[in-house]
Amino acid sequence: DNNEDMNLNSPLLHELLEYELQDEIKNDDKDKDNDSNKVNDKNITSIHCHNASINSVSTFPSGNIISTSDDKSIIIYDIFFNILQYIQNAHDNVINYVEIKDENNFITCSFDKSIKSWNKNNNEFKINKIIKNAHDDVIMKVIYCSDNNLISCSYDKTIKIWKENN
Secondary structure (H helix, E strand, O other): OHHHHHOOOOHHHHHHHHHHHHHHHHHHHHHHHHHOOOOOOOOOOOOOOOOOOEEEEEEOOOOOEEEEEOOOOEEEEEOOOOEEEEEOOOOOOOEEEEEEEEOOEEEEEEOOOOEEEEEEEOOEEEEEEEEOOOOOOOEEEEEEEOOOEEEEEEOOOOEEEEEOOO
């Protein structure tokens, strides 16, 4: 009977559905195993703002985002007002790292061997201090530490501790 193929009570249809259901359960179990090792892989948004590789990104306490790049610029993204502040040619060469101190202060380091301290004034960040030739080679990272000190490291194989004066 040809109608049996269309009949919901067909043994063939039940067998097929049972097979598909078991296969789906097996695949769900595999996905669950894989999910335990996954992070949330849903991209919320993308910010296209630099003209070259981005080397460092951080967030201010407010949630605003700051990034540095091979294009020698610093970009601050105000997440609340959807505004980008560009600081073009912030260094003379690639900027390797940015470290946030608080909502109004951050430091950067560069291939140009300098460390720059930045301060917010009238809602814009400006250079507060520059340590030129802080190292004999490229500076890879600079961080704030206790007692208003900075620590930097370089390709010159040194770590230096700096007293940040107010």
